[in-house]
Amino acid sequence: MTETAVADDHALAAELAGAAGRLLLGVRDEVGFADARALKDTGDLRAHEYLMAALVERCPGDAVLSEEGRSSVAGKRARGADRAPTRNTADAERLTAGRVWIVDPLDGTREFSEEGRRDWAVHVALWERLPGGGGRLAAGAVALPAQGLILRTAATGGALLVRDDPGEPLLTATGRDLPREVPLHAPAPEAGKLRVAVSRTRPPEFVRVLAGKLDLDVELVPIGSAGAKISAVLLGEVDAYVHAGGQYEWDSAAPAAVALAAGAHASRVDGAPLAYNREDPRLPDILVCHPVSASTLLTGIRDVGGALPE
Ligand SMILES: Nc1ncnc2c1ncn2[C@@H]1O[C@H](COP(=O)(O)O)[C@@H](OP(=O)(O)O)[C@H]1O
Numbered sequence: 001m002t003e004t005a006v007a008d009d010h011a012l013a014a015e016l017a018g019a020a021g022r023l024l025l026g027v028r029d030e031v032g033f034a035d036a037r038a039l040k041d042t043g044d045l046r047a048h049e050y051l052m053a054a055l056v057e058r059c060p061g062d063a064v065l066s067e068e069g070r071s072s073v074a075g076k077r078a079r080g081a082d083r084a085p086t087r088n089t090a091d092a093e094r095l096t097a098g099r100v101w102i103v104d105p106l107d108g109t110r111e112f113s114e115e116g117r118r119d120w121a122v123h124v125a126l127w128e129r130l131p132g133g134g135g136r137l138a139a140g141a142v143a144l145p146a147q148g149l150i151l152r153t154a155a156t157g158g159a160l161l162v163r164d165d166p167g168e169p170l171l172t173a174t175g176r177d178l179p180r181e182v183p184l185h186a187p188a189p190e191a192g193k194l195r196v197a198v199s200r201t202r203p204p205e206f207v208r209v210l211a212g213k214l215d216l217d218v219e220l221v222p223i224g225s226a227g228a229k230i231s232a233v234l235l236g237e238v239d240a241y242v243h244a245g246g247q248y249e250w251d252s253a254a255p256a257a258v259a260l261a262a263g264a265h266a267s268r269v270d271g272a273p274l275a276y277n278r279e280d281p282r283l284p285d286i287l288v289c290h291p292v293s294a295s296t297l298l299t300g301i302r303d304v305g306g307a308l309p310e
């Protein structure tokens with residue numbers, strides 16, 4: 001821990017994800033939905049700038065890897081964004097840092113720009129170097145601002161589901177009133193059935209092939225945002241998220257941290273552990289599910305290996 005680090009990184013991750021999420025709800029109100037490009041760009045930039053400034057202030061000794069600090073924002077600046085974004089920590093620094101915040105200020109940017117959609121998220125994760133080499137996800141939070149929810153890791157171990165809208169009564173997908181904060185456990189699937197979350201806009205073909213091969217009643221459920229899909233697994237709205245063909249560390253770090261803390265299986269599609277803060281931030285595939293489904297899915301994915309995207 002750096003000297004200035006807060007005692008509870010888990011609470012900080014949730015606080016920042018929640019605040020960025022509320023800021024994004026305000027951007028939706030302010031900019032409106034008529035110009036989707038303007039709404040996406042403003043949301044990306046404002047959430048990124050907020051998180052970078054907050055992390056510099058609260059954890060000045062830590063490094064940051066943010067989606068929007070990379071080339072995408074440089075491109076937006078070139079197109080005339082009015083405020084210069086704060087930059088990521090230089091790669092050389094983050095690759096030797098003890099603690100690196102891996103953030104996706106707005107995951108599911110497309111869905112954020114579509115009126116009425118609730119499947120977009122803010123991801124804040126903390127990666128920590130281990131003394132023996134390598135590292136681990138030490139904390140994480142996924143805010144689902146349009147759903148009034150935060151899914152987060154807890155200092156005591158495990159994961160929590162937090163209602164981030166104390167003023168409003170809120171019903172979960174299962175129709176039950178949700179108290180302010182409840183332990184979050186990945187629920188097991190119904191026997192013989194498997195609901196698999198896939199991208200709304202670019203579902204990988206191999207998941208359809210996989211669905212056809214499994215000896216289960218498989219339903220593919222299109223949802224936007226990696227964080228919203230992994231949250232849907234943890235909330236019992238689907239049973240698995242299978243993705244391959246491209247993604248980056250910020251797309252999965254925070255939701256994977258929460259999923260693992262909630263007792264879910266989270267790995268590469270070949271079963272290898274998810275590894276973060278690498279030189280190349282590409283992390284192109286992921287499987288998240290209840291542990292009882294993991295071997296069926298990993299075997300199924302291996303058997304349709306030929307259909308996996310490059
Ligand atoms: N083939 C691919 N290559 C790169 N990124 C991908 C990808 N498929 C999905 N992603 C990223 O994963 C997130 C979820 O995508 P999807 O909703 O299609 O499942 C999105 O993050 P952003 O919204 O932060 O860009 C998207 O950019």
Ligand SMILES: [Mg+2]
Nearest residue numbers: 104107108251
């Ligand atoms: Mg993303």
